Amino acid sequence: MLRFLNAGESHGPALTAIVEGYPSNVKIKTDRINKELARRQKGYGRGGRMKIEKDVVEILSGVRFGITLGSPITLMVRNKDWENWTDIMAIEGDPMNKKQILEPRPGHADLTGGIKYGFYDLRNVLERASARETTTRVAVGALCKILLEDIGIKIGSYVLSIGEKKIDKSEIESISYEDRFNNAENSELRLPILGKDEEFKEYIDKAKEDGESLGGIFEVYALNVPVGLGSYSQWDTRLDGKIAQAIMSIQAIKGVEIGEGFNLAYLPGSQAHDEIFYSKERGFYRKTNRVGGLEGGMTNGEPIIARAAMKPIPTLMRHKSLQSVNVITKEPFDAAKERSDITAVPAAAVVAESMLAFVLAREILEKFGSDNWIQIKERIEKYRQEVLNY
Numbered sequence: 014m015l016r017f018l019n020a021g022e023s024h025g026p027a028l029t030a031i032v033e034g035y036p037s038n039v040k041i042k043t044d045r046i047n048k049e050l051a052r053r054q055k056g057y058g059r060g061g062r063m064k065i066e067k068d069v070v071e072i073l074s075g076v077r078f079g080i081t082l083g084s085p086i087t088l089m090v091r092n093k094d095w096e097n098w099t100d101i102m103a104i105e106g107d108p109m110n111k112k113q114i115l116e117p118r119p120g121h122a123d124l125t126g127g128i129k130y131g132f133y134d135l136r137n138v139l140e141r142a143s144a145r146e147t148t149t150r151v152a153v154g155a156l157c158k159i160l161l162e163d164i165g166i167k168i169g170s171y172v173l174s175i176g177e178k179k180i181d182k183s184e185i186e187s188i189s190y191e192d193r194f195n196n197a198e199n200s201e202l203r204l205p206i207l208g209k210d211e212e213f214k215e216y217i218d219k220a221k222e223d224g225e226s227l228g229g230i231f232e233v234y235a236l237n238v239p240v241g242l243g244s245y246s247q248w249d250t251r252l253d254g255k256i257a258q259a260i261m262s263i264q265a266i267k268g269v270e271i272g273e274g275f276n277l278a279y280l281p282g283s284q285a286h287d288e289i290f291y292s293k294e295r296g297f298y299r300k301t302n303r304v305g306g307l308e309g310g311m312t313n314g315e316p317i318i319a320r321a322a323m324k325p326i327p328t329l330m331r332h333k334s335l336q337s338v339n340v341i342t343k344e345p346f347d348a349a350k351e352r353s354d355i356t357a358v359p360a361a362a363v364v365a366e367s368m369l370a371f372v373l374a375r376e377i378l379e380k381f382g383s384d385n386w387i388q389i390k391e392r393i394e395k396y397r398q399e400v401l402n403y
């Protein structure tokens with residue numbers, strides 16, 4: 014089974030991931046992975062840290078002369094900021110008590126993590142809870158995208174709202190997925206339509222001036238996915254559940270819906286489902302995709318669509334603060350900080366693409382075999398023909 018683990022602290026020397034179950038005979042170019050890492054770093058509204066980091070991957074195992082071996086792949090991305098934090102983040106030696114963080118920030122793992130793991134220096138919690146970790150999720154996602162692209166599956170994302178500023182569903186209905194993809198790539202906010210960036214940027218600037226932070230909603234999709242990934246046979250083989258879990262695991266995500274999701278609850282049955290049609294060229298198909306490509310926990314051949322809601326970034330600037338309590342003195346304090354993102358919805362969307370790519374690559378390998386990519390690809394092509402002839 015394809016799986017990965019990642020490790021690393023936000024201000025430690027490096028972030029790493031080990032990917033196991035990735036097939037042999039896949040051509041890997043580090044440029045392809047670096048392109049995804051750069052996409053995650055973009056997005057208007059990010060804070061000072063993104064000016065420091067320029068994420069690039071180093072492959073430490075599992076690839077020889079640019080070809081995967083079928084053995085575990087180790088990926089590493091160095092933290093440039095480590096140089097500024099070496100003494101605070103010291104791996105050996107006596108603790109530097111003067112740099113302890115005793116003030117838990119609301120909306121973060123700080124307080125609960127401190128209580129649970131038995132630390133008063135909350136840096137021990139926040140270093141790992143931070144979304145900096147998503148860098149290696151994206152590196153792993155890039156490996157998965159290489160597989161998926163080779164069999165014609167394309168994954169993308171776009172931002173639908175930041176705070177109260179929204180793109181209406183009706184504004185993008187007539188735009189093809191190809192155009193939405195290109196528009197989002199050319200927008201600093203990953204917006205699916207052109208000409209809206211300025212409006213959104215002004216809105217973010219205003220939030221910054223007010224000392225506020227913003228959340229938002231993004232959509233992530235996968236096109237040309239074969240029918241029949243996932244299964245209805247057990248609760249934990251249902252693919253809609255796996256996708257929701259993978260996206261929900263991203264820091265600050267508080268809601269995930271598949272297809273029309275929550276809106277379906279307001280519709281009568283006659284308007285909520287996707288009727289079935291048949292043509293010789295296309296086989297079975299739907300004219301609508303309200304269920305986001307998933308029925309009975311399986312892909313039905315239509316695009317997979319998932320939307321996620323991100324809460325506003327918890328760290329606020331000095332002039333607008335949230336109340337909290339010092340873990341030693343028990344005195345109240347003001348949790349505002351100097352450095353933070355104002356919003357990171359576009360970055361979270363790229364992370365969600367990576368999580369979707371990982372889940373889909375894992376399902377593909379589960380269904381079609383997991384050792385030699387050349388054979389796996391042949392099986393997928395044969396299966397696609399069978400589906401068409403069903």
Ligand SMILES: Cc1cc2nc3c(=O)[nH]c(=O)nc-3n(C[C@H](O)[C@H](O)[C@H](O)COP(=O)(O)O)c2cc1C
Binds near residue numbers: 142354
């Ligand atoms: C890409 C990305 C960047 C983030 N940047 C920040 C940040 O600069 N400051 C901050 O306080 N939280 C930031 N967050 C949110 C926190 O990581 C998150 O709210 C926190 O870890 C608590 O997790 P939870 O919201 O899932 O409970 C970011 C999240 C993501 C996905």
Ligand SMILES: C=C(O[C@@H]1CC(C(=O)O)=C[C@@H](OP(=O)(O)O)[C@H]1O)C(=O)O
Binds near residue numbers: 061066145354
């Ligand atoms: C470093 C990244 O995001 C970070 C996620 C994050 C958090 O609390 O989640 C807090 C900020 O880090 P710092 O406190 O060092 O400024 C963000 O910059 C990244 O996305 O690569």
